Amino acid sequence: MVLAVILMMSMSVAAMAAGENHTITINNSVSGHSYAAYQIFKGDLADDGTLSNIEWGSGVNGADLLAALQAADSNTYGNCKNAADAANVLAANGTFNNSTAKAFAEIAAEHTRGNGSSGTYNETAHNYTITGLEDGYYLIRDTAAVSGADAQTEYILTVTND
Numbered sequence: 001m002v003l004a005v006i007l008m009m010s011m012s013v014a015a016m017a018a019g020e021n022h023t024i025t026i027n028n029s030v031s032g033h034s035y036a037a038y039q040i041f042k043g044d045l046a047d048d049g050t051l052s053n054i055e056w057g058s059g060v061n062g063a064d065l066l067a068a069l070q071a072a073d074s075n076t077y078g079n080c081k082n083a084a085d086a087a088n089v090l091a092a093n094g095t096f097n098n099s100t101a102k103a104f105a106e107i108a109a110e111h112t113r114g115n116g117s118s119g120t121y122n123e124t125a126h127n128y129t130i131t132g133l134e135d136g137y138y139l140i141r142d143t144a145a146v147s148g149a150d151a152q153t154e155y156i157l158t159v160t161n162d
Helices: 062-072 083-092 099-109
Strands: 022-027 035-045 051-056 120-122 127-133 137-142
Touching: 022 137, 035 127, 051 062, 051 083, 062 083, 062 099, 083 099, 099 137
Parallel strands: none
Antiparallel strands: 022 127, 035 051, 035 137, 120 127
């Protein structure tokens, strides 16, 4: 069973100064769960928090992802030629907790590469942190093997600040 925890990439996010490494903290994390962050989009982060010159990130096979998006939903992604076009489609849908974002997350998860950036769980604070991330937008995947009444979260796709 998968729990809904979708948040999606706002095209004008608040973030730390461009070029700095960032930290993702997943609050209220349950012991035994671990997460991996995959950079889906990268670009130049401005002081106002917007990302420009968007390209595919290091955590995804961009060409395959774009082809899969177009095959799954040609009406939405049919005119997309690159990462910036795909990011603009997501931004044009307003809120990122919607069916377009959820479908994007499912397809993007199938086209991640490598193991992603992992982090550590803090038993006292009940949070999980992933550090050393470059500017961009990330898909965060719950990598825990679950059993019994436990459940994995759906993909988390927002990085709006450290």
